[in-house]
Amino acid sequence: MKTAYLYVRVSTDEQKRKGYSLPEQEDRLLKYCKYNNIEVKGIYREDFSAKNFNRPEWKSLFTTIKYKSPKEEANILFIKWDRFSRNVEYAYEMIGKLRKYKTTAMAIDQPVDFSVPESTVMLAVYLSVPEAENSRRAQNTANGIRRAKLMGRYTNKAPLGFINLTLLDGKKIITPKQPEAEIIKWVFHQLSKNIHKIEEIRKMATDKGLICSRSHFFRLIRNPVYCGLIPVNISAEEQQMVKGMHEALISESQFYDVQRIITTKRQVTAKADTLKATFFLRGFLICPHCNQKLSGSFSKGNTKKYPYYHCHGRCKTRINAILLNECYQNKLQELILSNNAAELFNSILEDQNMKTQKTNYLHERMLAERKLKEEGLTLSQARKLFVARI
Structure with missing residues (x-):
């Protein structure tokens, strides 16, 4: 009597799109085994993607196959080859490994007779179609995300300081989240002053309540989303900035000022400032x-x-x-200043104050003269209009 291990697999997206379910697959496999007089030695149920064989239940099944009796021949049954794998390279590699342990992988809806050399052509078709389907789906998803970004929508998980929201029409947006948003505003304001080191500002932001690791903080201050821009990859080497639909925390000018500071000035002066201070x-x-x-x-x-x-x-x-x-x-x-030196400093300060006051008086006088001239022009125009009406 032949023996077989049943393998049923489904991923969440497949269940939504095609209606796959584990009980349905299991029921069909059991009926197949009963009809063909095959003894079922185990059933392995998987809820995992088939992009590779790094799956918990498959690992358990492969371990069982590995430690079975060397003389025992066994089969692994599944519905279709896309339940086995969606990657041609990994699929052929796994078929070779199973062959070492006298085990054959078989799909009941897409049977392949490995004793016939020409059947390998059909196997290649069965394995390549799921991979092509995965590649097309991934490309369509990437194109959809790119179109959404070009329209100004942020499609990823909201960065720190924002939160993901879904509008009544189903569109997804990001909106500022407090108190993180105000702290990030403060961070960019401090960076634009170019007074403190980046690490000092990070520690001060942490004291204010910003939960952020050191590496995450350095990515945060380089993220253009905070100034209302969304980066879109046009090609492998070209990137375009699109005006986002979300509310910006800082202005574009402040963001680019900060980028200029953190990539040039701070990189050069951080060590020099420490040496000068010490x-x-x-x-x-x-x-x-x-x-x-x-x-x-x-x-x-x-x-x-x-x-x-x-x-x-x-x-x-x-x-x-x-x-x-x-x-x-x-x-x-x-050290204490002598009386003569103190008198000299007082005289210098008085002279400086007099110069400052004189400058202020001259400025106020200039403003008054300008205002009188403007009033005179207004009065002259009023007289002309009055004479013209008479």
């Missing part, structure tokens, strides 16, 4: 041994980096930067 006396200090100007750099320790002012000469002078900076600041606080 070694602000560099260029003013003189080595006590060789009279050369001291430079500054970090020395790597076991747990952290330590800042030092040092000499490039052979004297190898090294001074702890933190200690020297504190001593310098303490000395500055001990």
